[in-house]
Amino acid sequence: MEAKPGVVDRLNAILTNELTAINQYFLQAEMCEHWGLHRLYGELRRLSVEEMREAEELVEHILYLEGVPNLQRLGTVRVGENVVEHLELDLDLERTQDAALAEAIAHCAEVGDFTTRRLLEKKIEEEKEHISWVETQLDAIRIVGLENYLAQQLEGD
Amino acid sequence: MYACLCRAVTEGDVRRAGRDGCVTADALVERFGLDDAACCGRCVREVDRFVQIARQPEGRRPLRVPVLPQPALPQPLPAPV
Numbered sequence: 597m598e599a600k601p602g603v604v605d606r607l608n609a610i611l612t613n614e615l616t617a618i619n620q621y622f623l624q625a626e627m628c629e630h631w632g633l634h635r636l637y638g639e640l641r642r643l644s645v646e647e648m649r650e651a652e653e654l655v656e657h658i659l660y661l662e663g664v665p666n667l668q669r670l671g672t673v674r675v676g677e678n679v680v681e682h683l684e685l686d687l688d689l690e691r692t693q694d695a696a697l698a699e700a701i702a703h704c705a706e707v708g709d710f711t712t713r714r715l716l717e718k719k720i721e722e723e724k725e726h727i728s729w730v731e732t733q734l735d736a737i738r739i740v741g742l743e744n745y746l747a748q749q750l751e752g753d
Numbered sequence: 754m755y756a757c758l759c760r761a762v763t764e765g766d767v768r769r770a771g772r773d774g775c776v777t778a779d780a781l782v783e784r785f786g787l788d789d790a791a792c793c794g795r796c797v798r799e800v801d802r803f804v805q806i807a808r809q810p811e812g813r814r815p816l817r818v819p820v821l822p823q824p825a826l827p828q829p830l831p832a833p834v
Binding site for chain 2: 623672673674675676677681685
């Protein structure tokens with residue numbers, strides 16, 4: 597099925613963010629594992645895998661629209677030197693993705709591509725869950741203090 | 754955070770380089786090997802970010818998570834009348 601104008605470009609931009617997120621979460625997870633924060637490792641790894649699944653859906657949809665998924669392009673992978681920096685950078689990444697998805701959804705409605713719009717609406721819901729998870733971690737750090745929070749991350753689930 | 758992942762350069766490293774007098778784009782590219790073949794090349798294109806960090810004052814960036822206010826100390830009960 598041929599895509600409406602501007603849709604594939606937007607999907608590719610969202611795909612770039614997904615690919616960046618896969619790597620960012622993956623590296624942060626491994627750093628946390630290295631620091632002995634096994635529980636946080638599990639959570640960040642889960643996010644990385646979820647982003648990969650979302651990227652897979654996007655690639656399939658771009659091909660369905662007879663476009664070419666751009667897996668060559670990657671955004672800046674931003675990792676911190678500590679857990680708080682990791683989480684802050686993740687929040688930035690997720691908010692960027694949220695804004696890109698919102699803009700793409702509005703565009704799809706405008707050009708009448710309702711299949712893509714539905715796919716993106718599902719994605720924005722998943723991204724909001726990621727934002728909520730990161731915000732909850734930062735809130736928890738604020739409430740119980742960084743040391744107490746990190747102590748809770750030592751044991752894996 | 755890491756300013757350049759390819760060369761494992763942190764923002765602290767860039768600030769320290771700035772304190773040593775590396776505050777121009779060319780000096781920073783040379784110092785950290787940002788135009789090296791082992792580097793992805795993104796940092797050379799965005800070297801202004803490095804210049805900005807190098808000109809920041811030394812010291813760690815404060816964490817954005819605010820410290821909770823300390824609970825108020827219990828006040829002594831009023832003296833019985």
